[in-house]
Amino acid sequence: MQSSSNAMTYRRRRRAVPWAWLIALGCAGHPLASPAAEPLALQGIMKEMGRGMQAIVYGTSREDYAAVEKAALAIAGHPQPPLAEKMRLMAFVGTDAPRYKAMNGETHDNALALARASKSGNGEDVIAAFHKLQSSCLGCHQTFRKPFVEQFYGKADGRR
Ligand code: HEC
Incomplete structure (x- = not known):
């Protein structure tokens, strides 16, 4: 037994x-199954730009165009990820690198245009420039965010 x-x-x-x-x-x-990946430096930079956009909306609501200008300039001059990370990102985007860089450059130019509009103190111009800036953020997110999140965080649905 x-x-x-x-x-x-x-x-x-x-x-x-x-x-x-x-x-x-x-x-x-x-x-x-891979352990949660360290967030990219890029993600911290993006979060900061997101806060800048909120500051711009709030500044516009108060007609505080000096605050808008300051936030727009901070977005235009946002820091770059460290070189090693940049190389990882560019290796991943591969042949799409020129497209990625163009979208980055367009966002930079639109942020500078918003800073100029806020200096003039014309509310309608500020809002129009903000709209353009927001569209350039969206353009890159629609193209690159999901593949980045899948690649660097291993999330199949592109969300965290
Ligand atoms: C050239 C491409 C590109 C442009 C332009 C761009 N982004 Fe991003 N953004 C990304 C990528 C890629 C991610 C995902 C990064 C990650 O999760 O590590 C991202 C993520 C974000 C996030 C989410 C961060 C989080 O907490 O998960 C915010 C907020 C953000 N971007 C704000 C902005 C704003 C505001 C602008 C425009 C002023 C902008 N981005 C322009 C590529 C871009």
Whole structure:
């Protein structure tokens, strides 16, 4: 009795082992199983630009165009990710690098145009320039955000 139950346990274990290995191997190769990746420096830069956009909206509401100008200039002069990260990003975008850079440049130019409009103190011009700036952020996000999030954070749906 005792020996037959031991034999059963043994057989069960032996059968269980290959499955455990298969599952472990399968998970290791799956992007979702990788430990949470460190956020890119790019993400911190983006968050800061997002806060700048809020400052611009709030400044426009108060007709505080000096505040708008300051935030627009900060967006235009946003810091770059460290060189090593930049190289990782460019290696990933590959042949789309010129497109990525063009969108970055367009955003920079639109932020400068917004700074100029706010200096003039014309509310309608400020709003029109803000609209253009916001559209250039959106353009890059629609093209690149999902593939970046999938690549660098392993999230299949492009969301965090
Ligand atoms: C050239 C491409 C590009 C442009 C232009 C761009 N972004 Fe981004 N943005 C990205 C990418 C790529 C991500 C995803 C980065 C990540 O999650 O690490 C992102 C993510 C973000 C996020 C989300 C950060 C988070 O917490 O997950 C915010 C906010 C943001 N961008 C704001 C802006 C604003 C505001 C502008 C325009 C003033 C802008 N971005 C312009 C590429 C761009």
